[in-house]
Amino acid sequence: MTKIAVPRILAPLLAGATYARLLHLLVGWIFMGVVLLIYPGTVGLTLPRIVAECVAVDSVLLMLVALIPATRRAEGVQARLLLVPDREQDIAADSSRGWADRWRTALWLIGRVALGSAVGMATVVGVNDGGGLLAGPRGPSYLPLLPVALFAYGWLVVAAGRLQLAMAVRLLGPSPAERLAEAELRAERLLERNRLARELHDSIGHALTVTVLQAGAAREVGDPAFVAKALEVIEETGRRAMDDLERTLVLLRETPPGANGTATEQPGIEQLPVLFDTARAAGSPVEAWIDVPAGTLPGVLARESYRIVQEGVTNALKYAPGAPLSVRIAVRDGQLELRCTNRAPNGTGGTGGAGGAGGAGGAGGVPRQAGGGRKGGKGLRGIRERAMLLGGEATAGAAADGSGEWVLAVRLPLRLGS
Structure with a gap:
């Protein structure tokens, strides 16, 4: 027509x-x-x-x-x-x-x-x-x-x-006030989506890293007792990851927490020993010192600290499987100090490792990268974002003394906004 x-x-x-x-x-x-x-x-x-x-x-x-x-x-x-x-x-x-x-x-x-x-x-x-x-x-x-x-x-x-x-x-x-309120609402929603994205990255990424290491180690070692232990760790890690995923989905659905009885509370700093046990089961020796009196940390700081340490442990397991990992957490001068240090075998970031699970994990397909290759990762960027939102600071990189250690250092004020 x-x-x-x-x-x-x-x-x-x-x-x-x-x-x-x-x-x-x-x-x-x-x-x-x-x-x-x-x-x-x-x-x-x-x-x-x-x-x-x-x-x-x-x-x-x-x-x-x-x-x-x-x-x-x-x-x-x-x-x-x-x-x-x-x-x-x-x-x-x-x-x-x-x-x-x-x-x-x-x-x-x-x-x-x-x-x-x-x-x-x-x-x-x-x-x-x-x-x-x-x-x-x-x-x-x-x-x-x-x-x-x-x-x-x-x-x-x-x-x-x-x-x-x-x-x-x-x-x-x-009105201008309504436009400002709408802009603030959009910003809050964006921040909430970013926070949920970090939660999923940290929890699911950690679970997948541990699962890959355990599965690779079980395949390489072949010892029935070791295989049973690896499967147990995989099962427990997967269960915690499912809890984290369910909690995040509840937030995405805008359902009141606990309405369906399946959501769990966000883990805090008191759950760190379980996290360290998972890393040890993956073949990475962990030495941890936690000097934080009970009730010292606000709830949000305890939760965010757990996620920061979780990402530091995940980063170490991913880039330096089997390498010893040192974690120090203490309260000094009104600040919470978190420090994660690991030294990969031969000073590299992922050269296999001493210890059965770590070495097998490296052979089983764990990424092998130099320690300096970690700086651009989303996990480390997420740590810096968390620290900045809490009014603190975070640094990550090779130790300045040339020792070959990789150091993640975070300082957070106990009083938010100070």
């Missing part, structure tokens, strides 16, 4: 939105009509004076109507339907929440009545005067001017409708 090309200057006159906006303008003229019915002394006055005096009288009524919170919602819904905005969210459909919304609604009602009345009066005058001229004795001579008059009236409606839409977006749209 062939489409007929319409000149750009005529396209707005043929658009359905133009006539929907005309209806919206004429609805606003009803307020003017009510005043005209009861306002005395309009006989003999000029049209501009009638419009000005009627709008002045009507403004008082409109301001009283604007005090009703539901007025803003009713006007917003009507404007969305008839003004045809490009985006409906540009025009709010909520009730007034404060005096600022009520004042903006009042200005909108007054502006709507004034503009609608002007267009309505122009319509009445054009029909009356134009009809009188055409019905007069010289009516046929005015017929050539009829298309020009209709064209001018059409563009008057287009311009008034666009102005009405701009007023609606300005006065009925979200």
Whole structure:
């Protein structure tokens, strides 16, 4: 089917939105009509004076109507339907929440009545005067001017409708405070998604690393007792990972914690011995010193500390399987200090290892990288993000003394925000 090309200057006159906006303008003229019915002394006055005096009288009524919170919602819904905005969210459909919304609604009602009345009066005058001229004795001579008059009236409606839409977006749209609140809500949601992503990376990544090491070690060693122990560690690690995954899914579904009885609390620093046992079972000797009095750490700090140490242990198991790992946690000078140190065999990051599981894990396909290759990992970047959000700092890299050790050091203030 062939489409007929319409000149750009005529396209707005043929658009359905133009006539929907005309209806919206004429609805606003009803307020003017009510005043005209009861306002005395309009006989003999000029049209501009009638419009000005009627709008002045009507403004008082409109301001009283604007005090009703539901007025803003009713006007917003009507404007969305008839003004045809490009985006409906540009025009709010909520009730007034404060005096600022009520004042903006009042200005909108007054502006709507004034503009609608002007267009309505122009319509009445054009029909009356134009009809009188055409019905007069010289009516046929005015017929050539009829298309020009209709064209001018059409563009008057287009311009008034666009102005009405701009007023609606300005006065009925979200206030600066509402826009700020919406931006803050989006930022909070983004931060929450990032936090959940870190949770999944830390817990699932740790579980997969331990599982790969144990499976590879069991295959290489072949000792039934060792295989049974490896399977036990894999089972326990997988169970904890499933608990972490279920807890995260509960948060994603926005279900109240514990509503289905399956979600578990987030692990804290008191669960670190279990984490170290898992690393030892994977073949990496772990020496841990934890000097944190009970009840010293706030809940969020205890949970985030666990995740930081978990990622440090996972990093060591991944890049230096079988290498001894040293973890020191202590409270000094109002700060929590976390330090994870490991030295890979021969000073490298993943050269297999002494100890059955570590060496077998390296042979079983564990990535073999130099210690310096860890800096760009998502896990270490997540540790830095956690530390920064808690007001602390984190560093990771090869020891400055050239000993070949890889050191992860984190300092977190006990009082958040200090």
